[in-house]
Amino acid sequence: MAVKVGLIGTGTVGAGCLDILRNHHDDFAAHYGVDLEVVRVCSRQPDVARAYGYGDVFTPDYREVVNDPEVQLVVELIGGTDAAHDVVATALRNGKAVVTANKALMATAGEELFSLANESGVELAFEASVGGGIPIIGPLKHSLTANGISKVMGIVNGTTNYMLTQMDEHGVGYDEALRDAQQRGFAEADPSADVDGLDAAAKIAILSSIAFGSRVTLSDVHAEGIRNVSTTDLEAARDMGYCVKLLALGARTPEGIDVRVHPTMLPLSHQMAKVSGVFNAIYVVGDAVGETMFFGEGAGAGPAASAVMGDVIEVARHMVMGVTSFVGCTCTRSLPIVPMDDLETKYYIRFPVADRPGVLASMAGVFADFGVSIYSVVQRGKKEAGSVEVVYVTHTACERDIRAVVAQIASQDDVLRGEPSIIRVED
Amino acid sequence: MAVKVGLIGTGTVGAGCLDILRNHHDDFAAHYGVDLEVVRVCSRQPDVARAYGYGDVFTPDYREVVNDPEVQLVVELIGGTDAAHDVVATALRNGKAVVTANKALMATAGEELFSLANESGVELAFEASVGGGIPIIGPLKHSLTANGISKVMGIVNGTTNYMLTQMDEHGVGYDEALRDAQQRGFAEADPSADVDGLDAAAKIAILSSIAFGSRVTLSDVHAEGIRNVSTTDLEAARDMGYCVKLLALGARTPEGIDVRVHPTMLPLSHQMAKVSGVFNAIYVVGDAVGETMFFGEGAGAGPAASAVMGDVIEVARHMVMGVTSFVGCTCTRSLPIVPMDDLETKYYIRFPVADRPGVLASMAGVFADFGVSIYSVVQRGKKEAGSVEVVYVTHTACERDIRAVVAQIASQDDVLRGEPSIIRVED
Numbered sequence: 001m002a003v004k005v006g007l008i009g010t011g012t013v014g015a016g017c018l019d020i021l022r023n024h025h026d027d028f029a030a031h032y033g034v035d036l037e038v039v040r041v042c043s044r045q046p047d048v049a050r051a052y053g054y055g056d057v058f059t060p061d062y063r064e065v066v067n068d069p070e071v072q073l074v075v076e077l078i079g080g081t082d083a084a085h086d087v088v089a090t091a092l093r094n095g096k097a098v099v100t101a102n103k104a105l106m107a108t109a110g111e112e113l114f115s116l117a118n119e120s121g122v123e124l125a126f127e128a129s130v131g132g133g134i135p136i137i138g139p140l141k142h143s144l145t146a147n148g149i150s151k152v153m154g155i156v157n158g159t160t161n162y163m164l165t166q167m168d169e170h171g172v173g174y175d176e177a178l179r180d181a182q183q184r185g186f187a188e189a190d191p192s193a194d195v196d197g198l199d200a201a202a203k204i205a206i207l208s209s210i211a212f213g214s215r216v217t218l219s220d221v222h223a224e225g226i227r228n229v230s231t232t233d234l235e236a237a238r239d240m241g242y243c244v245k246l247l248a249l250g251a252r253t254p255e256g257i258d259v260r261v262h263p264t265m266l267p268l269s270h271q272m273a274k275v276s277g278v279f280n281a282i283y284v285v286g287d288a289v290g291e292t293m294f295f296g297e298g299a300g301a302g303p304a305a306s307a308v309m310g311d312v313i314e315v316a317r318h319m320v321m322g323v324t325s326f327v328g329c330t331c332t333r334s335l336p337i338v339p340m341d342d343l344e345t346k347y348y349i350r351f352p353v354a355d356r357p358g359v360l361a362s363m364a365g366v367f368a369d370f371g372v373s374i375y376s377v378v379q380r381g382k383k384e385a386g387s388v389e390v391v392y393v394t395h396t397a398c399e400r401d402i403r404a405v406v407a408q409i410a411s412q413d414d415v416l417r418g419e420p421s422i423i424r425v426e427d
Numbered sequence: 428m429a430v431k432v433g434l435i436g437t438g439t440v441g442a443g444c445l446d447i448l449r450n451h452h453d454d455f456a457a458h459y460g461v462d463l464e465v466v467r468v469c470s471r472q473p474d475v476a477r478a479y480g481y482g483d484v485f486t487p488d489y490r491e492v493v494n495d496p497e498v499q500l501v502v503e504l505i506g507g508t509d510a511a512h513d514v515v516a517t518a519l520r521n522g523k524a525v526v527t528a529n530k531a532l533m534a535t536a537g538e539e540l541f542s543l544a545n546e547s548g549v550e551l552a553f554e555a556s557v558g559g560g561i562p563i564i565g566p567l568k569h570s571l572t573a574n575g576i577s578k579v580m581g582i583v584n585g586t587t588n589y590m591l592t593q594m595d596e597h598g599v600g601y602d603e604a605l606r607d608a609q610q611r612g613f614a615e616a617d618p619s620a621d622v623d624g625l626d627a628a629a630k631i632a633i634l635s636s637i638a639f640g641s642r643v644t645l646s647d648v649h650a651e652g653i654r655n656v657s658t659t660d661l662e663a664a665r666d667m668g669y670c671v672k673l674l675a676l677g678a679r680t681p682e683g684i685d686v687r688v689h690p691t692m693l694p695l696s697h698q699m700a701k702v703s704g705v706f707n708a709i710y711v712v713g714d715a716v717g718e719t720m721f722f723g724e725g726a727g728a729g730p731a732a733s734a735v736m737g738d739v740i741e742v743a744r745h746m747v748m749g750v751t752s753f754v755g756c757t758c759t760r761s762l763p764i765v766p767m768d769d770l771e772t773k774y775y776i777r778f779p780v781a782d783r784p785g786v787l788a789s790m791a792g793v794f795a796d797f798g799v800s801i802y803s804v805v806q807r808g809k810k811e812a813g814s815v816e817v818v819y820v821t822h823t824a825c826e827r828d829i830r831a832v833v834a835q836i837a838s839q840d841d842v843l844r845g846e847p848s849i850i851r852v853e854d
Binding site: 143313 | 455716
């Protein structure tokens with residue numbers, strides 16, 4: 001049976017979807033009984049549509065897709081939360097199923113969009129929004145349902161993982177690693193969504209919502225990026241038996257949901273320590289299944305299109321089968337977000353400080369004042385003119401106290417010589 | 428809505444399922460809308476049923492479960508292919524959905540059972556048959572459908588992976604590793620299903636059937652176990668930059684499906700090289716998604732019960748939703764099995780041979796006679812009275828020729844002093 005698809009966005013992922021259709025359209029019909037027919041293609045690049053043979057169904061106006069009565073399923077691949085929101089919301093209101101790869105949209109407007117889908121009795125699928133081609137939303141919504149999930153933890157941003165891997169393996173600094181990533185097309189000209197942890201924050205909001213059955217939005221996630229991570233930090237981590245990853249973490253605690261993104265030290269023996277380069281991995285801990293991990297390519301045309309088209313086939317299969325009830329929004333609880341200040345963990349903190357007598361003693365005093373117990377303090381890295389790097393590792397401490405320590409040290413005259421690097425330790 | 432379940436088998440996995448129900452019954456009702464009600468429990472151990480409060484619905488006769496009109500969903504956890512076949516087939520014929528963890532049954536009678544399910548319009552689910560708690564059948568049947576899968580490769584037997592890890596990390600021999608595994612409850616008193624590769628063979632038959640959309644049964648799988656693997660082999664592998672794993676492998680080739688289980692050398696840099704102990708991992712390569720891996724605990728009450736109960740919830744959710752069309756058998760093609768003799772790969776072969784002049788020369792002659800090109804030959808291991816170990820690594824060669832070489836050497840008078848160890852190299 002034909003299922004009529006409107007595709008909006010023909011960038012990397014959109015073109016990847018058209019590649020898959022060109023290679024496998026007949027397989028999908030033979031194997032799954034779905035004849036996917038692209039009846040509308042919208043983008044700012046008519047050339048792409050033409051190159052794939054869709055020149056005659058091309059439109060530059062997405063409204064012509066979401067309002068076309070013939071279209072049954074809209075694939076939204078333009079990204080962002082402005083036009084994309086209108087695309088998805090209008091399509092759902094018009095009774096069309098939607099498949100999207102849009103993490104920012106799902107992490108901010110997921111609740112509203114699911115209720116629109118519900119009102120219209122159509123499906124909204126978004127496997128590609130997290131982890132590229134890695135199946136994770138499907139497994140969480142279907143395979144792992146028998147578990148009380150206590151933790152979901154991911155390396156979900158390929159750009160920063162590539163940069164950290166380069167810094168770790170080749171000893172290059174942050175700036176050089178960023179330039180390299182930009183040259184290879186792994187990072188944008190404006191890299192802030194990646195390096196400041198916002199991309200990862202949207203993804204962990206989505207994963208936490210599903211894992212814990214309670215809505216977590218982008219603004220609930222405490223996000224710190226990797227701008228302050230240096231090769232000194234990576235070397236220090238290795239000496240301690242750890243690696244540094246930009247980890248997105250959601251945990252179910254007695255108080256609610258602890259959800260955050262920040263540079264994290266992971267033991268080298270941890271399965272996720274071995275996830276390098278642009279690969280992604282998502283680690284899930286359930287009370288029955290124990291530890292499980294999903295690994296694969298987190299970005300790129302093929303992997304993301306694999307997830308998008310997997311959703312398209314699944315939704316189309318439901319249409320062909322006449323299935324009108326689906327698993328939609330799974331947020332049936334309403335758990336509080338645990339304040340970041342309440343976090344208790346071990347901390348690694350590197351301070352670039354003035355190289356003069358009394359500085360170390362005064363810093364030690366500040367840690368003591370706030371009751372933060374120090375496990376080790378060493379001087380690391382190469383000594384620059386008038387400045388040294390001092391690395392503290394604490395015993396388990398409270399985030400609130402750590403912030404107070406850092407603020408207090410920063411407020412002292414002529415002590416700090418740069419931004420401190422704060423890395424939380426996950427054992 | 429209540430869904431009435433009949434549970435057959437209360438061993439490790441069955442008890443794990445009852446634990447999950449005890450912990451999460453109310454969550455399942457609140458979160459997924461399914462009120463799972465166990466109305467029949469069958470086993471040889473009335474004590475277990477009683478301990479979980481099911482004494483009054485206990486029966487020692489499975490026929491009382493599969494023929495009970497009240498039961499809507501049968502969970503088969505007795506294993507084997509005799510009574511279990513009758514349980515599953517009768518339940519399906521009687522219009523009951525079935526969830527099973529039975530790999531041997533699915534790998535031998537999958538086609539027949541799926542056609543029974545189809546005739547009755549009920550579901551047959553078997554996520555727990557492969558990889559314990561790791562979601563893999565769901566992802567293959569739902570998330571990765573947009574891909575042409577070229578390879579599925581797994582460490583799917585925890586017992587042998589534990590043994591090989593012990594041998595590799597602690598230098599203990601095969602016999603000691605087996606005793607250790609038996610003492611810890613990881614291996615049966617009769618370990619042949621594990622150590623001879625039959626358990627893994629059933630699992631790769633199931634995975635290959637789904638990945639390639641063409642029925643592969645247990646008897647199609649070429650299976651070799653780990654009985655001939657020694658610490659010498661593990662040391663030699665490490666020196667070459669490899670590890671040795673009992674790998675279950677299915678590959679789509681131009682000729683059909685290449686499916687086999689045998690000890691395999693994997694580069695230490697491969698993501699699967701790091702899967703140690705009782706953990707399992709399944710590696711899938713698709714034309715869009717690229718490389719992806721699913722990792723977790725492959726055995727034990729919790730993980731297996733997680734997969735069983737995930738299926739139970741999914742099937743029950745479909746009943747509650749009134750979904751009467753499902754994704755059932757996905758074998759829509761009929762591809763030939765590639766004969767093992769046609770395999771072309773690199774080989775590592777260790778021969779325990781007589782320590783006397785002329786043996787090496789005569790062996791080299793045999794390799795030459797069959798046109799097998801040798802990459803390296805070294806003497807390894809400790810020299811015992813009158814015998815030495817000689818290790819050959821070949822360039823890419825054909826299985827047929829390798830077998831002829833080994834047979835020819837075995838047929839020579841007074842050369843072999845033990846079973847050769849043949850390990851295929853996967854680059």
